[in-house]
Amino acid sequence: MIKTFISSIDVAYEISARSFLNSLMREWREWSLVPAAQGAGVGPLRWTARFPLPSRGSVVEIEVVHRSSVGQHVFRLPLREHRAGAPSRALAFPEFAAAVANEPAIVGARAPDAAPTFLRRVFQSAANVADVLARAPGRSVSLRRDPSFHEAEQALRFGHSMHPTPRSRDEFTAEDSRRFAPEYGHGFPLRWWSADRDAVAQGSSREESAARLCADLAAGDPAIDPRLLAEAEGRVLLPMHPWQAARLALDPAIDTLFRAGRLVDHGHAGAPWFATTSLRSLYAPHARWMLKHSLSLRLTNSLRLIKGIECERGLMVDALLAGRVGAELAARFPAFQILGEPAYLALRGPDGAILPQTIVALRENPFRGDGQRPAAVLAALCEIHPDGQGSALADTILRIAGGADSAGTVALRWFERFLDVAVRPILEIQCDLGLLFGAHQQNLVIGLEDGWPREAFFRDCQGTGFVREFLPALREAAPGLDLEAGHLFASTEAAQIMAYYLIVNSVFAVIGAIAIAGLATEDALIQILRRAIEEIAAKEIRDKACLRFLMEAKMLGCKGNFMICFRNINENTDVIDPLAGYVPMPNPIATRPTEA
Structure with a gap:
């Protein structure tokens, strides 16, 4: 039997292509998904993503293993380039990245100036992923038990799942x-x-x-x-x-x-x-x-x-x-803690x-001592395995279920518990108290008990914002604090920021990880999410702008990581208005999905 050797850099290119393409597809609209050619009645419908490159006179295609309404697509290399009158050819990921970075139709007229720095980071990121695959191949959240905080923090190997250079340093x-x-x-x-x-x-x-x-x-x-x-x-x-x-x-x-x-x-x-x-x-x-x-x-x-x-x-x-x-927060949300x-x-x-x-x-630090209470940063739970199928979250759900037969039911219940301990508190805190937490995947830590979400921790208070309309009530609750020194946003602005950080970045990652593993459909999970938002909106909440935005807006905003990175923008100093870098994406919550 002939064994095919797959190097760590080959696997790193698979992983890097996924984050590169998903971030590109959020910001550039000229790509398309088309049904892949297949024999009649042969399995479920398969898809191909197509990326036109006008300056090269070609179209690049790649197989889509998982098609996602929340932007969590999964692809399978190789990329193939097609030109009229010529046979198609395989295109290595580095060559494709270079083609994109030099394509004015995608990145604009600045391509020749910006491409070298951008590509250096793309290739450095892929090399870093390959290195950790080679040197720490077994490091991931434990499948046999709930991980400690320490273990889970070391389990995120591949970085930001929606970024062209997720491991650039x-x-x-x-x-x-x-x-x-x-x-x-x-x-x-x-x-x-x-x-x-x-x-x-x-x-x-x-x-x-x-x-x-x-x-x-x-x-x-x-x-x-x-x-x-x-x-x-x-x-x-x-x-x-x-x-x-x-x-x-x-x-x-x-x-x-x-x-x-x-x-x-x-x-x-x-x-x-x-x-x-x-x-x-x-x-x-x-x-x-x-x-x-x-x-x-x-x-x-x-x-x-x-x-x-x-x-x-x-x-x-x-x-x-x-x-x-x-x-008030402690009384209303005893399972939610702000560090x-x-x-x-x-x-x-x-x-x-x-x-x-x-x-x-x-x-x-609430995770002190040798007997740390089990907890995992959300990004580590949701990170897709190198095979493009599983994740620590999917493995956890299968462990709870004890087998595949009941895994679908467990997946839906796990998602409901996650919404209860982490998402509802953050939404209600903004809508009823005016505090805006940037709850992206690396800022949310989920306390686990036999695999189930038991509590949630939010970190990075230095990025906290305040909803301007709540300032009088906050001043009354905390006289003497200079609240104007914080990030101040109008209610409508805060709604868009919350929608990105909490929903698009965090919740959609959970939905993607569960659906990619085939444990539940995205439609079923989005239904549960919408129902949770509707339940919050039915309460006596002071400001429902964010809830209405999530349920009614045709488009949500998400951070344009691809072009921010390509243009070499330092978000820490060059970005004053965070919404200026947002790009629109279709809102799957606004239209009630149909159970698949």
Whole structure:
């Protein structure tokens, strides 16, 4: 028997083509799906996606294994290019990506200028996927039991499922990824610095100062030598990401602080910390806090430097939730928890200004100890396996069902539970309290119990927005807070942002993962989603704009990741209005689907 060898780069191209094509198809409308040629009565209808490339005088086709109304298509290589009067030929994914990046009909007249940087990131992303497939082939959410938070954070291997360069990491070498990226599973100690107090900017919404919280973090680490604490006595300890610390050593402002003796490097010390799926946020089982660092590298669309205003917004949200608003949320949604970000530290430059490249923020850690309660970040649950069929979520549903016969019923019930613990609270919080959480897949963590959704955690309060119409009520509930410092959106704007982050990015990913595995139809799942929205709308809710938008709008907005990436836009600094980068997609919720 002849065995065909499939290399990790071949598999990486399959995975990369899926995210590349799905992001492209959301933004460019000239593609088409046509029935594939097949014999009469031979299996279900199959589809082919067609992409015209006018400048090449050709059309490229690829088989569509799963056709999706929520944009979660699955494809099977090879791509084939057709030209009139010539035989078709196989087109490798890198060649297709280069053809798209140089096609004015797709990317516009800037193609010659923007294509080189874009393609470098496309190929780097594919190489990173291939490397992790080769070096950590078995790393995924456990199928035999509910994973711990730590395990699930390391299980997201392929990155953003709707992005042309999901695993691009500018400034990271391959060795940097292998040491610091979560999917490789390695831990590393922090780099500890200490600084003169007047060289540090800090903020805290708790009784303890940020400096005190960081000192306690070091003192509570059983692997830290007490001599380090003694050396830093009277100074402010800074827990630094080791990669960022190495970069900052070359920064003239930091060098000035070191030379003046106002900043001291105590080296690597302590127990290992582990990157979460966001890469710049670190977790340690022993620690009271997770750490969110500025990193001087670009991941997908953004340079990952934290802004001072984001830190202040985190403090503001934490203070708001410490009062009447937080008490109401806890009473109404006991299975839903918002992870506070109550403190931050940063160095000041020689001119006294905050150096954003040095910011570290503290985030609540409810997953402490060896006996962590089972929980999985939603992105890891929904990530499609390399075979283009399964996912950790599908495997979890099959585990609950104990076999394929009842898996369909379990899938629908699992989805209903997910909506109850994660989606309903976030929608109601916006519609009734005016808080807008950017609940995309990497910001939602699902607590599990025997595979079932039991609770949900939202993280990244620094991105929280407020609905402008709710400001009077929020000011009354939390007098003295400068709510205008947050993201402020009109009700209609907030509706579109919520629709993208929570529904398109998160819920549609769940629908896709279940449907791709053949456990339920997308129509059946969309019916359940619509019914949940209708039930919320039937309540006495103050602002139903978002609910009406989801149920009635013909088109939803979604972030245009393909062109944002192609145009080399840094979302962290170049985007003021988030809606400006949205592109329309048909709303499958607006028309009641028919049960398949």
